Amino acid sequence: MVLKMACVLALAAGSALGQENDRKVEAKLTLTGSYAFDADFKDNAGGVSVARGGGALNVAFPVFERSSLGVGLGTEYSSYDFEEIATMGPSPIVTWDDVLTTDVSVRFAQQYNDTCSWFGGLMVQAAGEEGADFNDSVTWGGTAGATYKVSETFTIGGAIAVRTRLEDDALVIPLLLVDWKISPTWRLSTFTGMNEAGLALGWEVCEPVTLSIGAAYALREFRLDDASTSNMPGGVGRDQGVPVWLGLEWRACEQLRVNVRGGLIAGREFTLDDAGGNEQAQEDIDATGFLEAGVTFLF
Numbered sequence: 352m353v354l355k356m357a358c359v360l361a362l363a364a365g366s367a368l369g370q371e372n373d374r375k376v377e378a379k380l381t382l383t384g385s386y387a388f389d390a391d392f393k394d395n396a397g398g399v400s401v402a403r404g405g406g407a408l409n410v411a412f413p414v415f416e417r418s419s420l421g422v423g424l425g426t427e428y429s430s431y432d433f434e435e436i437a438t439m440g441p442s443p444i445v446t447w448d449d450v451l452t453t454d455v456s457v458r459f460a461q462q463y464n465d466t467c468s469w470f471g472g473l474m475v476q477a478a479g480e481e482g483a484d485f486n487d488s489v490t491w492g493g494t495a496g497a498t499y500k501v502s503e504t505f506t507i508g509g510a511i512a513v514r515t516r517l518e519d520d521a522l523v524i525p526l527l528l529v530d531w532k533i534s535p536t537w538r539l540s541t542f543t544g545m546n547e548a549g550l551a552l553g554w555e556v557c558e559p560v561t562l563s564i565g566a567a568y569a570l571r572e573f574r575l576d577d578a579s580t581s582n583m584p585g586g587v588g589r590d591q592g593v594p595v596w597l598g599l600e601w602r603a604c605e606q607l608r609v610n611v612r613g614g615l616i617a618g619r620e621f622t623l624d625d626a627g628g629n630e631q632a633q634e635d636i637d638a639t640g641f642l643e644a645g646v647t648f649l650f
Contacts, residue, residue, distance in 0.1 A: 363584065364576060366619070368633075371492060371627065372465040376410065377410070377411045378408070378410045378411075378650040379407075379408070379509070379647060379649055379650070380455060380647065381648075382405075382645060382646050382647075383403075383404070383405055384404045384643070384645070385401065385403045385404075385641060385642065385644075386400070386401070386402050386403075386642055386643075387401040387402075387616055387640065387641040388641065390616075390619065390637045391620060391636070392429070392634045392635070392637075393635040394634070396435055397431070397434060397435050397444075397634075398435065398636075399431060399434065399621075400434075401431055401432070402588075403427060403428065403430070405421065405428060406426060407425035407426075408424050409546060410422055410423075410455050411430050417463075418459065418460060418556060419459070420435045420457070420458070420459055421457070422455075422456070422457055422589075423455070424454075425456075425545045426451070426454075427546065428449065428451050429449060429450045429571070429590075430449045430457050431449065433452050443461075443582065443623055444582065444623075444632055445558045445588075445622070445623045445633070445634045446582050447480050447573075447582060447588045447623075448480050448576070448596070450478065450479065450569075450588070451478070451479065452476065452477070452478040452546070453477050453479070453552075454477075454545065455476075456472060456475075457473050457474075458471070464609065466500040467497065467500070469496065470494075470510075471494065471495040471548075472493065472494050472495075473493045474492045474493070475489065475579070476491070476492075478490075478517075478572065478574065478576040479575075480573060480574065480576045480588070482578050482581070483585075484574065484585065486632070487574050487577075487585065488574035490515045491514070491515055493513050494510050494511065494512040494513070495511055496511065496512075496526065497509065504533075505530070505531050506528075506529075506531075507528065507529055507530075508529075509527055509528065510525070510562075511523065511524075512524055513643070516572065516640070517574060517587045517628075518624055518628030519628055529550075529610035531535065533536060535555075536555040537553070537554055538552070538553045538555075542565075542567075545568075545592070546567065546569055547569035549565055549566050552564050552602075560597070560601045560602075561601070562599055563597070563599075563612075564596070565595070565599040566593060566594070568591070568593055569592055569593070569616075570589070571589070573587070573588050574587060575588055583623055583624070583625055583626075585625075585626035586624050586625045586631070587623075587628065588621070588622070588623060589620075589622045589624070590619075591618075592619035594615070594616045594617075594641065595615055595616075596612040596615075596641075597613065598611065598613075599615050606649045607646070607649070608646070609644075609645075610643075610645045610646070613640065613643070614640070615638050615639065616638060617638045618641075619635070619639070620633065620634070620635055620636065621634045621636060621637075
């Protein structure tokens, strides 16, 4: 459970690994789409598939002599398709409609010398089903840490991260950051995304193409519709699992990258809490395949 908490908080941490003293304004726009195929509930009748689409814009501005200020905006739309749901009696069931998640972040990084750097950041996220109360859908987080460049091929770092949760206690977790260029063509590194964090091993097959294998812990939690017709008015839905995949990145040119990946989502669990944070229903879900594609523009 501690490892899962650390991965969740790493979503807000970003990375200061391998930071260079580049004085240009840099921007990155990423657009992604994914589909998790039909998967059955393990203990009850029913199943679910999920289609997602989203994007993220991150801009880094040089400030002072060896530091940078970054701002980011991300959004993700998740369309859940629950099928053949059945329950006995009046017990709550795990279902919800489509969910929209949006976050805004600010990050500051300082290169102390040629080997050491430190960073800090804040993030605010709103995640809710259509019709959910916005004010009750907001969480926030912060992080502070440092990295040390051991050699030209190995950088290691650590951080402390904090994140509030919907109807749950805030979490404070230590994080480990690693970037290791094992050889000219192999690289092992930690990574973070909007809703997942993990570890990936990449192999540069040729100059524009890299294959990778990776695993992550992914968690999405969101406020439910507060209308009386909702399955759990004002409650909280949680969707978590462990995606494991093979991926390919094609660097079409200096400003354009195309990514595809596919694999399995294991350890899937959906939970349904009431407005007070008390768990009302939980479903373990069979492992299922997923596909994802994305494009990144660098400016």
